[in-house]
Every structure is written in structure tokens, then in C-alpha cells.
Amino acid sequence: MFNSQRPSLDDLPTANQLAKATVLSLTAAAAILVAMVLPAEYAIDPTGVGRTLGFTQMGELKAQLAEEVEADAALRPRTVTTLGAPALPATTPVASASRNDVTKLTLAPGEGAEVKVSAGKGARVRFAWEVAGGRVNYDTHGDPISAPKGFYHGYGKGKQSAGEQGELVAAFDGKHGWFWRNRSDQPVTVTLRTGGQYSEVRRLV
Structure with a gap:
């Protein structure tokens, strides 16, 4: 022992x-x-x-x-709409169709803007956006149909970016997209190119 x-x-x-x-x-x-x-x-x-x-x-x-x-959350709408059609009820699933779009917007110093696509769960959306005239802060996120107040689902965010690209896979039926804010003292132009399974692309803010 x-x-x-x-x-x-x-x-x-x-x-x-x-x-x-x-x-x-x-x-x-x-x-x-x-x-x-x-x-x-x-x-x-x-x-x-x-x-x-x-x-x-x-x-x-x-x-x-x-x-x-x-x-951004305070400004998000809670309905899903399709191009050329009336607003859909919040409980209606989002139809997905293959398409390609180019969305361009100009942001004044300090201004923010949001663009989202309507897509169903599992839909794949290719995207590439670039900034002319400066850099922006961005937040890529989504809102499900009938999202509760304060809901947030992020896909990625960053600061002082001149552009990003990749593929967004929708985590749920709803709206998914990008929020940018121009933190410079000069106007900038953001050009967003999207392609894939979604039914609408729209600027919300």
C-alpha cells in the first residue's frame, strides 16, 4: 500500500x-x-x-x-407579396420559381436600404452585390411568414464591404435578403444580382 x-x-x-x-x-x-x-x-x-x-x-x-x-426589424413588413399580384395572407406559403434579376439602388450618406426575395424553405438563391463609390455595412437575414415581433434569423453580416457573393439557402418560407447602410460621407450605388428559386425581389426600405 x-x-x-x-x-x-x-x-x-x-x-x-x-x-x-x-x-x-x-x-x-x-x-x-x-x-x-x-x-x-x-x-x-x-x-x-x-x-x-x-x-x-x-x-x-x-x-x-x-x-x-x-x-431594420422595426421597418419590416409582415406580409408576402408577388409581382403583379395582391398581397398574400401571412399564412400562405411562398411559391418558388427560377429567375434572374438585377436591382440597383443609390444610398445617400447615412442612408440604409433593404432588398428581399420571397422564397420557400430550402430554395437556393445565388447572389452577388457590389458597391460603387465607397463601402457599406451589411446584414443578410430572413423573416418567416407570420414572424413574431423581434424575430431575427441571420445569414451573415459585416462592415465596410465593397461587395459580397455566394448562395443563400432559405431556412423557412418567407422573405430573405440584404440590408445595407452607407456609413461614408459620399453617396454610393449598390448593384445586386440574384438568381434562383424565388418569386419576387423587392426593395422594402
Whole structure:
């Protein structure tokens, strides 16, 4: 049987040493909170270290995109419409058809705009958009039919982009698309090209 030797009292840390170690740990945790966590999560940077390390910019981006998502959500309509047809009830599924469209819009400084396609669950929509004259912040998201207040489903978002492309796969029946905001001091033009299984493309904001 293995018998371990009990440590002597001289080998154990004293109460004073334990108190010092606790103070050092709390100080380190507070420093990390102030220099990294607060700047990165909330853009709060009382020391300026977070901006130097790039964490404050991350927090500012999160806050800005959150504000734009909230502003966008407040303006979203709750019905689905098809080109050349009256508004459909909120419980009507969205029909998907293969098509191609080009949508162009100009944004003044600080202006935002939203374009969405109506598509059924699983529909694949190819997209490519580009910005002439500057860069924009964007948020790609969708709204299901009869979406509850405050609902948000994101496909991707970013800041200071000159363009993006890819394929959007509809997560549900409803509207899916892009919100852009011009954060520059000059007008910009956004050109969106879409193709695939959707029944309508429309500017909502």
C-alpha cells in the first residue's frame, strides 16, 4: 500500500501568501476585464488599451450592427407579396420559381436600404452585390411568414464591404435578403444580382 508523506507546516502557504495570491488573481482578472472584455463586448474602453489592441473596434462593430438590425426589424413588413399580384395572407406559403434579376439602388450618406426575395424553405438563391463609390455595412437575414415581433434569423453580416457573393439557402418560407447602410460621407450605388428559386425581389426600405 502506498503511503504519502504529510507535508510539514513549513511547506504550506501562509495566510499572508494566500491573501497576496488572491489579490494578484483578482487584479489580473480586473485588468483583463477592463482591457479586453469590456472593449470587445461593449465598446467600453476606459484605459485606451482596448483600442490599441483592436478590441474596442470589435465592440463598436457589434454595437453598430445590433443597432442596424433593430432599426431594420422595426421597418419590416409582415406580409408576402408577388409581382403583379395582391398581397398574400401571412399564412400562405411562398411559391418558388427560377429567375434572374438585377436591382440597383443609390444610398445617400447615412442612408440604409433593404432588398428581399420571397422564397420557400430550402430554395437556393445565388447572389452577388457590389458597391460603387465607397463601402457599406451589411446584414443578410430572413423573416418567416407570420414572424413574431423581434424575430431575427441571420445569414451573415459585416462592415465596410465593397461587395459580397455566394448562395443563400432559405431556412423557412418567407422573405430573405440584404440590408445595407452607407456609413461614408459620399453617396454610393449598390448593384445586386440574384438568381434562383424565388418569386419576387423587392426593395422594402
